[in-house]
Amino acid sequence: MLHRRTFLLAGAGIAMSGPLRLLAQPRFQKNPFTLGIASGYPQPDGVVLWTRLAPDALNGxxxxxAAVEVTWEIAADDGFGSVLRKGVERAAPDLAHSVHAEIRGLEPARWYHYRFHAGxxxxVTGRFRTAPAAAAANDRLRFALASCQQYEQGYFAAxxxxxxxxxxxxxxxxxxxYESSWGRTRVRSHGTPECVTLAxxxxxxxxxxxxxxxxAAHAAxxxxVTWDDHxxxxxxxxxxxxxLDPPALYLRRRAAAYQAYYEHMPLPAWARPRGPNARLYxxxxxxxLAQICMLDDRQYRSHQVCPPxxxxxxxxxxxGxxxxxxxxxxxxLGAEQERWLHGALDTSAARWNIIAQQTLMAQRIRLKDNEDAFWTDGWDGYPKARERLLGHIAQRKLSNPLVLGGDVHAGIVADxxxxxxxxxxxxIASEFVGTSITSQGPGAKFSEAARQNNPHMKFHNGVQKxxxxxxxxxxRCAVRMRTVSDVTDAQATIRDLAGFVVEHGKAGAQWA
Ligand SMILES: [Fe+2]
Structure with a gap:
């Protein structure tokens, strides 16, 4: 039904029958761009532009x-003095009035500005840079790695x-x-219980x-992106x-969660979920200079062994x-993704091969009753699969492999x-696990023990975010662990906690 609270129709007599009617000319009384804008998946000639119309964002x-037309504009300057491209997308209710505009025909390695209009x-204005052309001898790629942003446990100052x-x-x-609330200190609240339904x-x-x-980070x-468990x-x-919900029931929840994820990320149409399945890798x-493989280690994995x-x-x-x-x-990763990954690595001509995945790949022994023990949710629960991947990388002598991870709420640098x-x-390769944006991690004692029990770990810190x-x-690849002064302070400052470098042709990070 039409919400008169937020909408006025510009013209009279617009047909209102049927769920797919199009409101071509709505007039918004409240800002519909409350969730910002985003770009993603840059290619040499294109990008995905995202927004979602949500004048009352927190309440559905x-x-x-009804579907609403949204116009996107791409310009060379942020004043939009010369609009280079313009197009119209339909924001429809079945995808929560989100827009995923797939733009092609752009120039490689170039900054563009973009914005949307509706009703x-x-x-606001955002910007993105297209990827360099495939054959380009480009000499620099700069990126940031982020993960784990429990909203209640801190501010997003990072x-x-x-x-x-x-x-x-x-x-x-x-x-x-995060689908649910947990943790010791909370500076703000989800305000609602654990998510189960699409709404x-x-x-x-x-x-x-x-x-x-x-x-701001999306607009810039x-x-x-890839997802983890939460x-x-x-x-x-x-x-x-x-x-241990009945699997059919859990897959319905997974379908709802995957759809909401797609609706809120600058993902291309090929990632749109079909029921409980969605290809992200x-x-x-x-x-x-670089190839980046984005992996999905949740959707296709074997069940964790030896659960409680x-x-x-x-x-x-x-x-034992x-x-x-x-x-x-x-x-x-599942057999299909594993095959795909081996193929993507085998055919890569890139100088640096970046594998971005969710969790910690390096072995992390901890002690339980004075015996070596392993956490079964990460690669330590799937050691033969890890051996297959790293063995393949070693055998093919892949050029400069870098593994990126998250999930464990600690900054880790490992061989x-x-x-x-x-x-x-x-x-064989160098691993960098980003610390979390906010989520609480292990204390100093845990990190100290992790370094002692795992000589291949050069750095382990779960306190700084x-x-x-x-x-x-x-x-070379230069790496800076950037951490905020206090995750519970919205005005927190930032500093380099540690710096590392990986030299071309020499796997393993060194302190910088
Ligand atoms: Fe997390």
Missing amino acids: GGMPN GATS YRHMAREDLDLVIHVGDYI EYRNRYALYKSDADLQ FPWL EVSNDYANERSQK TQASFGQ SGRGGSTVVTA ECPQRLSPELTL LKVNFDDAKSPV GYTAFEVTPE
Whole structure:
């Protein structure tokens, strides 16, 4: 039904029958661009531009059950003095009045400005840079890595600082929202209980995306994204929830969660969910300098081994109490994605090969009853799958592999090896796990023990929160762990907590 509270029709006599009617000329009384704008998936000739019309964002959006035309504009300057391209998309109720405009025909390696118009309202202005041409001998790629932004546990000041950096790209590796409340200190509230339905997930995204600092980081750069577990629910694996819901029921929840994710991200149409399935894994090329593979390690994974009785999800097990952990049948990516990834790496001609995935890839031994123990939700729960991937990278002598991760709420720098238990096993790749934007992580004692028990870990810090900034050039990749002064302070400042460098041709990070 038409919400007269938020809408006036410009003309009389517009047909109102049927759910798919088009309101070509609505007049908004309230700003419909409350969730900001975003760009994503830059290519040499194009990009995806995103927005969602939601004048009453936290309560379902406040839009009528009708499609509305949204105009996008791309200009060379942020004053829009010369509009280079212009087009119209339909924001329809079945996708919560979101817009995913796929633009082609742009020039490579160029900054553009964009904005949207709808019903007499104009959005803020954003900008994006297209990727360099495939054959370009480009000499620099700068990007930030982010993950894990529990809204209640802190402010998104990190994003305000990120937006001021000089970046080509942002890579987000999951836990963009949290479906539920947890943690020790809370500075603000979800205001609603755990999300289960599509309406609830939509409102949760709206709450997170109403944050001005997050909006600024989206407006400033194009993003590549993947999800982790909290976009659906804690520790889920494929069709199995931690609470062991009937799989058919859980897949309905997953379908709702995946749809809400798609509706709120600058994803291309090929990522649109079909029921409970949505392909997110893909690769993006940045000239001859870098290839980025974005992985999905939630949707296709084997169930975590040795769960606590009556439950699914993760636990911490010793080698002795869970020999199943070593089964080669276990997969974190699923056979199809694993094959695809091997192919994408085999055919890459890039100088730097970046694998962006959700969690910690390096082995992280912890002690349980004085025995070596492993957390089963990350790659440590799927060690043979990790061995397959790192073995493949080693065998193909992949040029400068860098693995990016998140999930564990700690900044970690690690050498990746096919066999972590053999000190002589060569370093195959360098791993950087970004700390969380806000989510609470392990304390100093845990990090200290992690470094002691895992000599391949050069850095481990779960206390400081922020993001990680990368500058890739032909000769090296420079990495800065950027952390905020106080995650509970909306006005927090930022600093470099630590710096590392990976030299071309020499796997393993060194302190900078
Ligand atoms: Fe997280």
